[in-house]
Amino acid sequence: MSDHEERLAESLSALMDGESTELETHRILKEVGTESGVKDSVLSKWQRYHMASSVMSGDPVANIDFSAAISAAIDEEETHRINPIQRFAGSAGRFAIAASVAMVAVLGMQQFNTVAPSSSDAVQFAEVAVDAAQQNNGPAIQFPSGFQPNIQARTVSAGGNNRVSQQPVMPAIQVRPVLNQQYSEQELRAYLNDIMLKHSSHAALNSNQGMLPFARVTKSEEAASFAEGSYAEGSSDD
Amino acid sequence: MLVKWLKNIKLAALIAAVFVHGPLFAEPMDSAQDLMARMAKASKELSYKGLFTYEFRGNLTSVKVVHIVRDGQTYERIVHMDGPEREIVRRGDDMDCMRASDMLLRGNVLKINDDSYSHLQDFYSFYIRGDARIAGRAVSVVNVIPKDKFRYGYIVAIDKETGLMLQSILINSQGKPMERFQFVDVSIGADLDNVEFTSELSASDDIDVDQSDCLKANQPVNVSSSQWVPKWLPPGFVLSSYQPVDAEGQESLMYTDGLAVFSVFIDSAEKSRRLPPVDANLGATVAVLTKTSLNNQQYAICVVGEIPRSTASQIANAISPLLASPSP
Numbered sequence: 001m002s003d004h005e006e007r008l009a010e011s012l013s014a015l016m017d018g019e020s021t022e023l024e025t026h027r028i029l030k031e032v033g034t035e036s037g038v039k040d041s042v043l044s045k046w047q048r049y050h051m052a053s054s055v056m057s058g059d060p061v062a063n064i065d066f067s068a069a070i071s072a073a074i075d076e077e078e079t080h081r082i083n084p085i086q087r088f089a090g091s092a093g094r095f096a097i098a099a100s101v102a103m104v105a106v107l108g109m110q111q112f113n114t115v116a117p118s119s120s121d122a123v124q125f126a127e128v129a130v131d132a133a134q135q136n137n138g139p140a141i142q143f144p145s146g147f148q149p150n151i152q153a154r155t156v157s158a159g160g161n162n163r164v165s166q167q168p169v170m171p172a173i174q175v176r177p178v179l180n181q182q183y184s185e186q187e188l189r190a191y192l193n194d195i196m197l198k199h200s201s202h203a204a205l206n207s208n209q210g211m212l213p214f215a216r217v218t219k220s221e222e223a224a225s226f227a228e229g230s231y232a233e234g235s236s237d238d
Numbered sequence: 239m240l241v242k243w244l245k246n247i248k249l250a251a252l253i254a255a256v257f258v259h260g261p262l263f264a265e266p267m268d269s270a271q272d273l274m275a276r277m278a279k280a281s282k283e284l285s286y287k288g289l290f291t292y293e294f295r296g297n298l299t300s301v302k303v304v305h306i307v308r309d310g311q312t313y314e315r316i317v318h319m320d321g322p323e324r325e326i327v328r329r330g331d332d333m334d335c336m337r338a339s340d341m342l343l344r345g346n347v348l349k350i351n352d353d354s355y356s357h358l359q360d361f362y363s364f365y366i367r368g369d370a371r372i373a374g375r376a377v378s379v380v381n382v383i384p385k386d387k388f389r390y391g392y393i394v395a396i397d398k399e400t401g402l403m404l405q406s407i408l409i410n411s412q413g414k415p416m417e418r419f420q421f422v423d424v425s426i427g428a429d430l431d432n433v434e435f436t437s438e439l440s441a442s443d444d445i446d447v448d449q450s451d452c453l454k455a456n457q458p459v460n461v462s463s464s465q466w467v468p469k470w471l472p473p474g475f476v477l478s479s480y481q482p483v484d485a486e487g488q489e490s491l492m493y494t495d496g497l498a499v500f501s502v503f504i505d506s507a508e509k510s511r512r513l514p515p516v517d518a519n520l521g522a523t524v525a526v527l528t529k530t531s532l533n534n535q536q537y538a539i540c541v542v543g544e545i546p547r548s549t550a551s552q553i554a555n556a557i558s559p560l561l562a563s564p565s566p
Binding site: 191192202215 | 290292301316318328339419478494498499500512518521522523544
């Protein structure tokens with residue numbers, strides 16, 4: 001018995017026990033279809049196995065082959081014709097479902113893309129504020145006109161200056177100087193204020209936001225004079 | 239045979255459906271662009287006054303604004319309502335003066351140099367997010383999403399009736415808001431015709447309006463007198479203004495992509511040269527200051543703008559002398 005036949009026999013007995021895999025079932029059906037005039041065919045084996053199992057379980061045994069008669073009966077059966085319109089309706093229905101799914105997918109993607117950058121702005125502003133609070137460990141209040149060095153080494157005490165506490169917490173510029181002090185804080189601040197104002201002036205003309213960019217500039221005469229008071233010592237002013 | 243034919247029909251129908259629906263989805267994007275163009279026009283041509291808030295990082299300031307167009311000239315004034323008194327007045331801007339951003343926001347294509355062009359649509363996507371109500375007025379909200387990492391995104395709310403922008407939120411690359419302008423009260427149009435344009439405060443900054451940067455027939459801004467040139471610029475940014483070296487030794491180059499704006503200041507003044515290299519930010523505005531030298535002269539180069547810090551540093555490092563000259 002060849003390997004192939006052996007495997008086939010195994011598959012066959014598995015099928016009889018209802019334990020064959022799909023692959024095995026297919027293999028057997030294929031074999032049944034192709035073989036004709038083979039001595040020990042799968043079909044005859046199938047009959048033999050069943051007879052043996054019937055004998056062992058004491059069932060009545062009859063060596064009758066119904067298969068030919070059933071095949072003949074199927075052949076004689078009248079073919080039920082399929083209405084082409086019905087068939088089209090069926091496939092149209094399926095197409096409609098597929099199209100709907102595609103549409104939902106496309107729409108969904110559009111929505112997804114659109115919504116992504118902006119859900120609940122108010123909440124996010126709050127989050128940003130928290131982030132900022134965590135990052136700004138420098139003394140925000142002591143630096144007027146919105147500029148704040150972000151290094152602890154140059155912390156300047158506010159002293160008892162009342163105007164400091166009245167100052168709203170201004171936009172904090174975080175500054176990371178690299179060189180050592182060959183300049184005064186004021187100069188840096190004045191310079192940044194100056195270019196900020198020039199930039200805003202330009203932005204107001206060129207960003208289509210009208211005068212809005214000027215809102216970013218928080219510098220004022222008062223703030224500037226306050227800065228001088230704060231850094232009275234050691235300022236090498238021009 | 240019939241089945242195969244039907245299959246082909248199905249496929250064709252599916253393809254047809256996709257193509258037929260394509261324009262339906264594209265349409266809102268077009269009209270978002272139209273809204274932006276309308277906004278650009280409205281911001282120049284409308285008279286309005288109102289109160290708006292400026293918010294960032296949990297700080298809120300309120301500002302009063304008056305913008306009057308009379309005889310083709312604009313008069314503008316903003317007054318800070320909180321903190322130290324501050325007023326900025328700008329008058330006499332020609333309404334017909336079209337600057338680079340006006341052109342860009344209206345959908346025009348501007349030439350950057352011989353082989354690159356700026357077109358707003360190439361660098362931002364526009365989506366209409368829906369309707370809302372701001373300052374008691376019905377608005378359309380438009381999401382403006384950048385297509386690269388060199389610029390920020392925006393959410394703008396545009397008044398349905400007049401096209402005036404009533405809200406603008408700057409959005410960073412993580413989709414978080416960085417700053418917000420929002421009107422709380424605004425009156426637009428006719429009742430402003432007889433408003434006297436006077437200064438409210440004694441101390442006010444009168445800002446000169448520079449009209450040298452008005453574009454004439456798509457002519458680029460003249461920078462022939464500058465000895466500096468950026469070797470790299472974020473794509474889509476065009477030179478919108480150039481100020482030659484002033485008495486204090488400062489010259490400036492200003493760029494816009496239609497929405498975002500940044501300025502480059504090049505300083506040779508003694509006090510500027512003493513400044514350290516600095517990396518600063520004020521809310522959404524960054525300032526990056528670097529040093530360089532040309533002909534034994536120290537220069538401070540400062541890039542300021544509402545752009546990501548990495549973009550600003552990249553620009554600052556790319557500013558170079560126009561002519562290769564020996565460094566000391």
